[in-house]
Amino acid sequence: MNYLELRVPNQALQCMALLSRMPRNHPVRPIIEKDLRSWMKGYYGEKQVEYYLSLLPEEPYYIFHGLRIKDKKYFQMDLLILTMNFGLIVEIKNISGRICFKKGSNSVTRVYENNEEGISNPIEQVKRHKMQFHNWLSKNQIKGYPIEHLVTFSKTSTLIETTPDNTQIFKYIIYGESLITKIKELEMKYPNPHLSKKKLIHLTDALLQAHQPLMLDILQTYNLSFTELYPGVQCPKCKNFHVNYYSGNWHCSYCNHTSKNAHLPAVDDFLLIHQTITRKQFSEFLRIPSSRIAGNLLRALNLPSTGSKRTTQYYLPPGCILSPLKENDMKKGEIYT
Numbered sequence: 001m002n003y004l005e006l007r008v009p010n011q012a013l014q015c016m017a018l019l020s021r022m023p024r025n026h027p028v029r030p031i032i033e034k035d036l037r038s039w040m041k042g043y044y045g046e047k048q049v050e051y052y053l054s055l056l057p058e059e060p061y062y063i064f065h066g067l068r069i070k071d072k073k074y075f076q077m078d079l080l081i082l083t084m085n086f087g088l089i090v091e092i093k094n095i096s097g098r099i100c101f102k103k104g105s106n107s108v109t110r111v112y113e114n115n116e117e118g119i120s121n122p123i124e125q126v127k128r129h130k131m132q133f134h135n136w137l138s139k140n141q142i143k144g145y146p147i148e149h150l151v152t153f154s155k156t157s158t159l160i161e162t163t164p165d166n167t168q169i170f171k172y173i174i175y176g177e178s179l180i181t182k183i184k185e186l187e188m189k190y191p192n193p194h195l196s197k198k199k200l201i202h203l204t205d206a207l208l209q210a211h212q213p214l215m216l217d218i219l220q221t222y223n224l225s226f227t228e229l230y231p232g233v234q235c236p237k238c239k240n241f242h243v244n245y246y247s248g249n250w251h252c253s254y255c256n257h258t259s260k261n262a263h264l265p266a267v268d269d270f271l272l273i274h275q276t277i278t279r280k281q282f283s284e285f286l287r288i289p290s291s292r293i294a295g296n297l298l299r300a301l302n303l304p305s306t307g308s309k310r311t312t313q314y315y316l317p318p319g320c321i322l323s324p325l326k327e328n329d330m331k332k333g334e335i336y337t
């Protein structure tokens with residue numbers, strides 16, 4: 001059963017928020033577009049693997065996508081599967097081309113369209129996550145629970161190569177379509193339960209409590225200033241920013257489209273970029289002249305908040321946005337590019 005569902009990563013949502021509010025000819029745009037494509041590629045790789053996992057029965061698997069917890073430093077596992085008998089950490093890679101693992105240096109190169117580049121070794125990455133997860137478990141009084149690790153390439157068209165003296169790496173590398181077979185093999189390897197169901201549920205709750213999705217300081221990441229972005233509500237139909245609020249609706253002065261909820265993506269954009277919003281920022285960013293109306297609209301969103309009265313700061317619940325992307329609206333990694 002999915003305890004933490006797969007979501008479009010915050011970093012991709014943050015890039016989309018920036019791109020929807022930046023001039024077409026902004027010099028940083030191509031860099032953000034490239035990063036967005038890369039985040040979305042990773043997401044679609046995980047989505048493919050999620051499909052295979054959906055074929056498993058609900059029990060006895062406790063599945064977490066993108067769990068990010070803290071040992072000494074934060075670490076994020078693409079996929080964590082827990083059962084009473086063992087745990088499995090999976091690093092998912094959606095990479096095109098030929099991937100070569102070299103024995104002596106432990107380095108990995110990727111060859112694609114006649115270009116060769118060094119990439120970070122995904123086996124070392126997942127081994128680090130395993131060590132960090134072990135530490136986290138022992139701090140939480142769970143000792144000796146077996147943890148396995150795997151690197152999964154989502155596409156069977158990715159060619160994986162190594163030298164004949166290094167073939168043991170294939171114990172830890174599989175294609176997404178073999179994941180279920182691998183899980184069944186691990187079930188044979190660990191026939192006895194290590195945790196009771198009650199303890200496993202307790203562990204699941206503790207992991208969800210500890211989960212901290214990453215939210216970058218996205219303006220600093222791209223060295224941008226908030227004033228470089230268009231403020232205002234975007235027309236859901238013609239994407240223009242000439243939208244005003246009156247008589248309980250948002251009205252686009254370009255295409256005459258009216259909408260009750262056109263402000264939701266704007267609030268998401270602000271919060272993805274800025275993390276918190278006050279009533280003053282809300283009314284300025286959405287260009288609502290009446291602070292009473294702004295206050296009413298903001299309160300109606302039922303966002304969690306800290307502080308009181310004028311200093312109240314509202315934020316998005318972790319891992320949630322007000323206006324989720326529709327799967328149909330997303331082309332593979334090509335949004336806003």
Ligand SMILES: [Zn+2]
Nearest residue numbers: 235238252255
């Ligand atoms: Zn319009």
